[in-house]
Amino acid sequence: MKIGFVIPTKDRPDELLRTISSFESLDRSVLGDCPCIVVVDNASHDPVELACTTRNGIAIQQIRLERNAGASARNIGVSALDADWVVMLDDDSQLQQCDLAHVLDAIPSDVAAVGGEIFLPDGSREAGGLPEVVIGCGCVVRRDLFLEVGGYDAAFDYYVEEYDLCARLIQQGYKVIHTHSLRFLHRKVQTGRAFDRILHRLVRNNAWVIQRYAPHSCRDSAMKQMLRRYELIATKENVSSAFQLACDEIEETLSHQPSREMTPIQWDRLIGVEAVRQHLLPLLSDNNIIDVRVVTPGKGYEEVCELLRAHGYQITSKSSATSVIGTLSPGPLQDAYEASHGSSIKPWPCFESAVALDGSVV
Secondary structure (H helix, E strand, O other): OEEEEEEOOOOHHHHHHHHHHHHHHHHHOOOOOOEEEEEEEEEOOOOOOOOOOOOOOOEEEEOOOOOOOHHHHHHHHHHHHHEEEEEEEEEEEEOOOHHHHHHHHOOOOEEEEEEEEOOOOOOOOOOOOEEOOOOEEEEEEHHHHHHHHOOOOOOOOOHHHHHHHHHHHOOOOOOOEEEEEEEEEEEEOOOOOOOHHHHHHHHHHHHHHHHHHHHHHHHHHHHHHHHHHHHHHHHHOOHHHHHHHHHHHHHHHHHHHHOOOHHHHHHHHHOHHHHHHHHHHHHHHOOOOOOOEEEEOOOOOOHHHHHHOOOEEEEEEOOOOOOEEOOOHHHHHHHHHOOOOOOOOOOOOOOEEEEEOOOEEE
């Protein structure tokens, strides 16, 4: 098995060097045959200069771009690799020690992408992602399938591009999973992370995903719900002007988005509802639970509540009610579950699929 690593970078040479140095603590023997790191320099002011190999013999290839290609720089890195699987990193994220080749060898052939547990320096987990949406700074994708569906769409620049990618993988009949057998550290440095710009892209790019993929029957409601959520965030963070700028751009660009309407089941998989339907509803039914208290709200809170109400469950604030965690993002969900000491129910079993010693996924 051949495994490659792709790291886009721009103007963060010290962080990039830290990430490259982190490979030297990994056991090279578990990284597959002839592992290679491709660093894609997104038009840094000072060109990246690295050695040809790490100290433990992992090859490093450098590609210099004349303009910043955003997240789609990963496409160039993936194309340059001769690999079966590609580990996606940021220049401030790193793979933790694991038997990587063994983990990937056990992944079923219908799984196109695998998200890992992404830890922050304070020990909490990275926010973002959904049951079938990975986070780009700590995931693994099959190279051939990534290229088959076209990789990342350059129009997104940064943020939400993983949702667009995973939507296309789902449409082609593939699955996306998460496992605690893969772990990453995201140092998440603040350089280049202006929140007004981030929120602008989040709003615009989420609108594009909804316009492209949401079934016509629920597109308007999904759009309104998304805009309402980010308007509250923008007000709280004092970046309302960025929200309005995004809304103006949405109005100008929405009609130009390609039509890739998903089936209702595919859409429910993308937004996480299908995972909740398959896990939480049978669990509540089998235990004769009627009253539910939804705690620790986060991404997907509205979807969890809507699904519960649609199936006759009573959502209450009573402390005696069964607690269900109200976020679908794997990292915050797992943090909330551990904080409850296992007393709250997960809406979907994030990170509970692991690679067993016999090579099976359990």
